[in-house]
Amino acid sequence: MSRLRAYEEQVGERSCQLRETMITSHLPLVRYLVNRFAAQLPSHLDPQDLASAAVIGLIHAADRFDPSRGVQFKTFAEQHIRGAILDELRANDPLSRTMRDKCKMVEREMHRQEHQLGRNPTGTEMAEALKIGMDEYYCLLEEIHEYSFISIDDSWDDDEGHSLSLADILGDDENKGPQCQAMTGQVARALGEAIEALPEKERLAVTLYYYEEMNLKEIGAVLGLTESRICQILSQSMVRLKGKLKQFSP
Numbered sequence: 001m002s003r004l005r006a007y008e009e010q011v012g013e014r015s016c017q018l019r020e021t022m023i024t025s026h027l028p029l030v031r032y033l034v035n036r037f038a039a040q041l042p043s044h045l046d047p048q049d050l051a052s053a054a055v056i057g058l059i060h061a062a063d064r065f066d067p068s069r070g071v072q073f074k075t076f077a078e079q080h081i082r083g084a085i086l087d088e089l090r091a092n093d094p095l096s097r098t099m100r101d102k103c104k105m106v107e108r109e110m111h112r113q114e115h116q117l118g119r120n121p122t123g124t125e126m127a128e129a130l131k132i133g134m135d136e137y138y139c140l141l142e143e144i145h146e147y148s149f150i151s152i153d154d155s156w157d158d159d160e161g162h163s164l165s166l167a168d169i170l171g172d173d174e175n176k177g178p179q180c181q182a183m184t185g186q187v188a189r190a191l192g193e194a195i196e197a198l199p200e201k202e203r204l205a206v207t208l209y210y211y212e213e214m215n216l217k218e219i220g221a222v223l224g225l226t227e228s229r230i231c232q233i234l235s236q237s238m239v240r241l242k243g244k245l246k247q248f249s250p
Contacts, residue, residue, distance in 0.1 A: 022062045026077050030054045033081050037089070050088055057084025103144040103239070106130075111243045120199060120240060141235040142228065194244035202237035205230060 034054050038047040061080035065073055109129050113121035121129070127137035195206055201223065208214045208222060216227040216234075223230065 019062045022065070022073055022077075023058055026058055026074065027055075029074065029078060030058055030081055033078065033085065037085050049092075050085055053084045053088035054081050057081040060084070099144055102140060106140065106144060106239050107243055110239050114240075114243070120197065122199075123236065126236075138228075138232050141232040144239075145231050145235045190245065191241070194241050197244075198237055198240060202233055202240070205233045206237050206241075209234060 030051065034047065034051045037050060057080040058077055061073070061077040064080075065076055067073075069076075106126075109126065110121065113125060113129055117125070123137060124134065127134050130137065130140075132140070195203060198206065204223060205219055208219045214222070216230045219225075220227050220230045225233075
């Protein structure tokens with residue numbers, strides 16, 4: 001019994017060391033993601049609170065990680081960190097439900113207009129469909145900016161009924177199983193086609209924001225537009241892309 005107990009203690013100690021290593025080695029990922037969100041935080045929110053929530057998300061990821069799923073820990077951790085950050089933002093924003101409702105309203109109308117017109121509706125057409133003026137439509141896009149972005153937690157069910165999120169299948173994980181590799185290819189193609197179908201300014205803004213990792217001010221300088229206008233353009237493009245992804249079924 002003493003040998004068995006010693007073995008169990010040794011295994012437990014190695015497990016604790018691995019958990020600690022996973023957490024400490026991925027703290028730079030926490031800082032990176034927090035900084036991405038912090039650039040657009042409202043003034044009443046403390047970035048340190050966001051960082052604390054993100055670290056808790058990383059710890060939860062380390063506790064729940066199952067290597068048998070064939071997903072790299074970095075990918076799994078990023079999902080939980082982003083989720084923790086978004087939860088913290090929602091918990092501190094009394095208008096979050098209202099904003100989500102507005103975002104869904106714009107998404108539904110965008111989808112309806114695309115179906116009726118057979119193409120991407122313009123801002124003017126969206127404003128007319130929503131029965132509001134252009135200035136009010138622009139203000140609405142700025143309001144829903146935070147809520148219109150595609151979540152890493154967006155997911156679909158595969159042919160076997162298993163739920164897979166973007167965080168599970170996107171990223172540079174060379175150790176994905178065949179199912180995840182196939183899903184990655186399909187989602188990448190769907191996203192690529194959706195981005196290519198965006199109006200030119202929206203496509204450029206999305207490319208600069210996500211691929212070049214520029215902030216709103218930098219994108220505005222490139223496109224010769226104000227930060228406010230870039231915010232509106234990105235919001236509208238995200239509404240379009242979310243609608244396309246929801247129609248996509250691998």
